[in-house]
Amino acid sequence: MRLARLVAVVVGIGSLCAGLCDAQSQTPAKRTRAEVEALIRQMGTTQPDWWDSVPLAYPPTLDLDWPLRDNGPWDARRNVGQYLWDVVNPNPDRWREGIKLVNHLMIRNKDDRAKLASSTETLGRMFHDLMEDYARAVFWWRIAAKYGGYVEPIDLAHCYWILGCREMAVETLSQVPTDYTRHGALIKLWADMGDIDKALKLAEEKASAGMPTVAYLAAGDACRLAGRYEDALAYYRKASAAIDAQGREGDVKKGKERAQASIEAIQLFDMLDVAKVPDGAYTADSIAYAGPLHVEVEVKGGKIQAVRVTKHQEKQFYSALTDTAKQIVARQSVKGVDAVTGATMTSEAILNATAKALAGAMRKAGGS
Amino acid sequence: MSRDVGLARTLKILGPSWAASPVRRLIQTACLVGFLVLFFWVCWPYGSKQYAEAFGAREIVDAELFLVLDPLVSVTTAIASRMPVWSLVVAAGVILASLLLPRAFCGYVCPLGTLFDVFDWLLGKRVRLLRSERAGWWTHTRYCLLAVVMIAAVCGVLLSGFVAAIPVLTRAMLFVPSPVQMGLRKGWYLVPPMNAGHVLSISLVALMLGLASLGRRFWCRCVCPTGAFFSLCNLLRLRERRVTEKCVRCGRCVDACAFGAINDDFSTRPLNCASCRTCSGVCPNNVLQPAGFEHGFNALWTPKVVADWSGCEPSCNNCGQVCPTGAVRALDLEEKRAARIGLAQIDHGICLPHAGREACQLCVDECRMAGYNAIEFIRVGGQVDENGLPVEGSGYLAPIVREDRCVGCGLCQMRCRGINVKSRHVLAGSAIRVVAGPGREDRIVSGSYLALNEERARRRQEEKRVEGAPGGSDYLPDFLK
Numbered sequence: 001m002r003l004a005r006l007v008a009v010v011v012g013i014g015s016l017c018a019g020l021c022d023a024q025s026q027t028p029a030k031r032t033r034a035e036v037e038a039l040i041r042q043m044g045t046t047q048p049d050w051w052d053s054v055p056l057a058y059p060p061t062l063d064l065d066w067p068l069r070d071n072g073p074w075d076a077r078r079n080v081g082q083y084l085w086d087v088v089n090p091n092p093d094r095w096r097e098g099i100k101l102v103n104h105l106m107i108r109n110k111d112d113r114a115k116l117a118s119s120t121e122t123l124g125r126m127f128h129d130l131m132e133d134y135a136r137a138v139f140w141w142r143i144a145a146k147y148g149g150y151v152e153p154i155d156l157a158h159c160y161w162i163l164g165c166r167e168m169a170v171e172t173l174s175q176v177p178t179d180y181t182r183h184g185a186l187i188k189l190w191a192d193m194g195d196i197d198k199a200l201k202l203a204e205e206k207a208s209a210g211m212p213t214v215a216y217l218a219a220g221d222a223c224r225l226a227g228r229y230e231d232a233l234a235y236y237r238k239a240s241a242a243i244d245a246q247g248r249e250g251d252v253k254k255g256k257e258r259a260q261a262s263i264e265a266i267q268l269f270d271m272l273d274v275a276k277v278p279d280g281a282y283t284a285d286s287i288a289y290a291g292p293l294h295v296e297v298e299v300k301g302g303k304i305q306a307v308r309v310t311k312h313q314e315k316q317f318y319s320a321l322t323d324t325a326k327q328i329v330a331r332q333s334v335k336g337v338d339a340v341t342g343a344t345m346t347s348e349a350i351l352n353a354t355a356k357a358l359a360g361a362m363r364k365a366g367g368s
Numbered sequence: 369m370s371r372d373v374g375l376a377r378t379l380k381i382l383g384p385s386w387a388a389s390p391v392r393r394l395i396q397t398a399c400l401v402g403f404l405v406l407f408f409w410v411c412w413p414y415g416s417k418q419y420a421e422a423f424g425a426r427e428i429v430d431a432e433l434f435l436v437l438d439p440l441v442s443v444t445t446a447i448a449s450r451m452p453v454w455s456l457v458v459a460a461g462v463i464l465a466s467l468l469l470p471r472a473f474c475g476y477v478c479p480l481g482t483l484f485d486v487f488d489w490l491l492g493k494r495v496r497l498l499r500s501e502r503a504g505w506w507t508h509t510r511y512c513l514l515a516v517v518m519i520a521a522v523c524g525v526l527l528s529g530f531v532a533a534i535p536v537l538t539r540a541m542l543f544v545p546s547p548v549q550m551g552l553r554k555g556w557y558l559v560p561p562m563n564a565g566h567v568l569s570i571s572l573v574a575l576m577l578g579l580a581s582l583g584r585r586f587w588c589r590c591v592c593p594t595g596a597f598f599s600l601c602n603l604l605r606l607r608e609r610r611v612t613e614k615c616v617r618c619g620r621c622v623d624a625c626a627f628g629a630i631n632d633d634f635s636t637r638p639l640n641c642a643s644c645r646t647c648s649g650v651c652p653n654n655v656l657q658p659a660g661f662e663h664g665f666n667a668l669w670t671p672k673v674v675a676d677w678s679g680c681e682p683s684c685n686n687c688g689q690v691c692p693t694g695a696v697r698a699l700d701l702e703e704k705r706a707a708r709i710g711l712a713q714i715d716h717g718i719c720l721p722h723a724g725r726e727a728c729q730l731c732v733d734e735c736r737m738a739g740y741n742a743i744e745f746i747r748v749g750g751q752v753d754e755n756g757l758p759v760e761g762s763g764y765l766a767p768i769v770r771e772d773r774c775v776g777c778g779l780c781q782m783r784c785r786g787i788n789v790k791s792r793h794v795l796a797g798s799a800i801r802v803v804a805g806p807g808r809e810d811r812i813v814s815g816s817y818l819a820l821n822e823e824r825a826r827r828r829q830e831e832k833r834v835e836g837a838p839g840g841s842d843y844l845p846d847f848l849k
Contacts, residue, residue: 047843055829074752085758090745090765107845143848250759291791313557313786 031164039163044139048131054096056104059083066105068114080105084122095130102126117149124151134159154185161193169193179206182251184218191222203235212242213255220262229270236263267363268355274332275302277361283310284357288349290314295325295353299361304329307354312346320346328354392475396482399434403479406431407541408549411690413652419684420701423650427689432646434479435534435692439463440517440594441642444528445693447521451813455692463601470602474588474595480537481588487577488584507589510596517593529642529669533594539669540573542645543658550654558653560677563660565668641695643669647687653678655778656687671696673709675778675802676785680709682738682777697813705739706817710776711808712743712769712800719799720788721764724749730787731780731800732767742773743780743800767800772825776809778802 031039061077070079076086080101088098106119121144128137138159141151153172160168169189179186179202187206191199199222206215220235239259244252277299285294291313298305307325314321320343327337334355339347386393410431416422435441439459446453466472474481513531520527529535543566547559579586588595648656648671655678656671663672671687673680682705688698699707712731720728735743750763785798810820 045844045849051843074750074758076747082758086747086750090747093741093744103843107842110845110847248759250762287787287791290786313791 029164033165033168036160036163036165036168040135040138040142043133043135048096048133048136050096051100054100056100057097058101064105064108066109066115066119068118084126089130092130095126099123099126099131113147117144117147120144120147121149121151125155128155128159134162138163154181154189158185158189161189166193178202178209179215179218182214182248184214187215187218187222191218191225196222196226196228207238207242210245211247213239213244213252213259214247215239216242217255217259217262220259224262224266224270229266233263233266236260236266268352268359269335272334272355272358273362274299274304274358276365277302277358278365280361282357282361284353284360285311286349286353286356288312288314289343289345293346293349293353295350295357297354297357299358304332304358307350309350314343314346319343320350323347324350334358395476396485399477400479400482400486402429403434403537406433407538407649408545411646411649412549412553413650413684413686414554417683419652419681419686420689421683423684423686423689430690431650432690432692434477435538435642435644435646437462437473437477438532438534438594440514440528440532440597441535441644441692443597444517444521444526444532445642445695447518448524448526449693450524451694453694466598466601471595471598473598474592478533478588478594480533480592481585483537484580484585484587487580491581509590510592510599513591514593514596514600526642528593529644531591531593532642533588533592535642535644536572536576538649539569539643539645539658540576542649543569544573546649560654560657560674563658563662565658565660569658569669641670642693644692645669645671646690646692647671647696650686650690652681652684652686655680673778673802675781676798677782679734679738679779679782680777682740699817703817705775706821708775708808708810708817708821710778710802710804711771712774712776712778712780713803714767714769714800718795718797719766720794721766722748722799724764725794727764728788729765729767730783734779734783738777738779740773740775740777742770742775743767744770769800772821772828776802776804 059077062080062083063078064080066080070081072078074082076082084098084102088094088101102119102122106116106123109115109119120140124137124140124144127133127140138156141156145151153175157169157172157176160166160172170193173186173189176186184203184206187199187202190196190202200219203215203219203222206212206218216235216239220232220239223229223232223235236259240256240263279300281296281298283294283296285292287293292311293309293314294311296308296310298308307328309321309325312321320340323340324337324347328334328351331337334351337347337351406429410423410426410429413419413423430436436455436458439462442453442455442459446456462473469476517528517531550556550559576587579591583589643658645658648654648658651671655673655675657674657677658669659667659672661668663670683701685699685701685704687696688704691698697707714722714731716722720726729745732743732745735741744767745765746768747758748763748766751759753759780800781798781802784795784800788795789798810817812820
């Protein structure tokens with residue numbers, strides 16, 4: 001059981017790091033309003049390059065009328081929305097096929113205005129959420145709005161920001177004074193756009209409006225993104241301690257888990273300072289490809305002297321075992337180490353275990 | 369002149385046979401060394417993740433060279449399977465050569481024979497107790513064995529692998545030195561556990577060595593059916609060595625000849641598999657392991673995919689490349705990756721997300737990394753809110769196998785077992801297992817697996833897809849332009 005939690009934490013940390021790194025590297029190219037409009041028009045009216053190579057495919061049991069409200073009990077084989085949710089969304093291999101299906105049904109049911117609004121909104125969402133194709137997302141959402149569908153302005157603003165026009169994003173967000181979202185999307189977007197103060201102010205408002213867990217979690221992410229690790233830790237702690245008047249139970253529970261994982265990740269990776277680790281040899285383990293992998297880290301004079309894999313069950317790729325360890329010593333850090341191609345999991349396990357060993361030693365030294 | 373005398377003296381120190389036939393001893397040494405290099409270096413599959421490529425680069429000489437030189441293997445395989453085997457050509461060459469140089473294979477080439485010589489030189493001649501140079505009824509054992517092997521082959525059963533010289537040797541090597549090589553170079557935990565088949569094979573090696581102490585080359589003279597095969601070929605010999613009238617009857621030749629040629633007077637079994645185990649030797653991570661008695665005596669020592677232990681690497685096609693009899697078909701990598709050897713099946717009762725226990729995507733990730741993308745997610749156990757909308761975060765994403773993509777490599781099974789069973793102890797056995805059998809595997813002897821899959825995909829498309837041309841609809845219909 002403990003191991004299960006550990007796996008969850010490590011996996012969580014991994015994905016959190018990946019998420020933050022993505023956000024940081026995502027400094028969009030700057031474009032003027034006219035350029036963004038031209039891009040939306042140009043991309044939106046052109047079919048994606050994969051279009052003709054993907055066949056239209058769906059289960060024969062599907063109700064192609066796609067009524068606005070699904071009838072009967074949950075049935076992913078019959079109801080289009082449920083099919084998209086259960087089968088298409090979880091599988092990257094089916095995303096293109098899913099988009100083609102929605103496009104097909106949009107044309108099939110075009111005479112019903114409400115259905116047209118709904119299907120074009122879904123198309124926009126799929127281009128946004130699945131394909132990260134922001135120009136086409138805006139294009140389809142605008143059509144949805146034209147037919148009376150509801151389009152989330154925060155998502156539109158997100159597209160404008162990624163497409164390179166902050167001005168359009170800010171203008172769209174002016175309609176959204178408070179963060180009413182389930183996961184603090186508005187707070188996150190302002191933080192992504194570099195306005196941390198605005199993000200933190202919105203977070204405090206959201207917290208006092210009854211959703212502190214999600215609000216403080218978003219505030220913590222904002223600070224972490226800006227490199228303000230102490231502030232981030234404080235917000236994450238508030239998130240895990242908060243009591244929510246509103247918000248769904250599941251969201252709150254997930255939010256608290258994520259806050260805890262983020263605290264660990266910051267302590268493990270972001271705030272790790274080898275100079276503060278006393279001399280000694282420290283051990284820790286992490287799950288690698290074929291099972292647990294143990295490392296021993298030797299620190300002397302505030303420097304990582306050696307990283308040794310002491311026990312493992314990997315079947316292949318000894319280069320990862322020595323190469324990753326060498327890189328950690330060379331960089332004196334667990335950040336920015338390239339995973340060995342073909343042995344990513346082994347490399348990551350070495351990094352995680354090393355970070356755990358050092359962070360544990362640092363915590364102990366700080367405590368005593 | 370004096371140098372010649374010196375050389376002769378040196379050779380004499382090595383032994384009378386070195387002095388008498390240095391060329392033969394040199395060729396024997398070269399063959400044994402070559403065999404060992406092929407075995408320990410060329411067949412060692414590790415070092416690069418691009419298994420097939422790396423193996424191709426190492427394999428300057430065919431790794432199965434000595435196996436195809438054993439004519440009994442090719443001849444019986446061809447007879448038993450009623451199919452021409454490519455190695456018959458080599459066998460024909462060896463047989464022709466043996467007409468000129470009777471039993472040259474045994475004396476010059478056969479590494480098993482050379483090993484017996486070495487054993488005899490080191491130990492056998494020191495243990496005089498059991499020694500018996502006298503010939504008896506047992507010298508005919510080899511003909512009986514050969515007869516049994518040939519009759520079995522005519523009846524469609526391939527037995528030569530159990531007794532022919534080179535398969536006996538390669539198998540002995542695979543069961544004893546090979547695990548030691550793995551243990552020393554990579555770690556003992558990577559050595560698969562033994563089964564009854566292993567024990568039997570190791571006992572046979574011990575028995576062979578025991579027989580070797582009865583007399584020089586006892587196996588070759590009395591037991592080896594490959595040797596018997598060559599002896600029969602000798603009936604057609606074109607030339608032979610004889611003791612001529614110049615003989616001074618010193619008797620040294622009698623001592624020197626190991627063969628006793630100069631004495632006082634002188635199922636399911638995979639149809640083609642000779643059980644030589646060479647495929648296991650080149651198989652990274654020991655996916656192919658010898659079957660024990662669980663599939664009957666016929667299948668003893670034949671290769672079996674043990675997916676609990678490891679999965680078949682998509683970048684490797686080594687087994688087909690080294691099989692001397694075509695039992696494992698030689699395929700290029702692209703074809704190999706399309707060849708279905710089984711189908712993964714998920715036990716929904718125990719699979720962690722299917723059973724509602726916890727999130728897990730080991731098999732999905734593994735399959736994606738291997739490039740097959742044959743396991744995808746389906747949402748299970750999700751809850752619906754009062755509006756009929758799914759509750760985000762409820763339920764799990766659980767794996768399902770796409771039958772049109774799974775080739776049965778078993779990597780998923782290895783991973784589920786490695787983590788969930790062996791390391792986390794949350795399951796008693798892998799929740800995803802590769803199952804073979806009709807409808808789940810294609811074992812075509814000729815023709816392309818890629819083409820077969822394409823054909824199947826086309827049929828599936830016709831059966832299942834309801835409407836729409838392959839292209840589907842226009843991306844942007846006119847009414848929206």
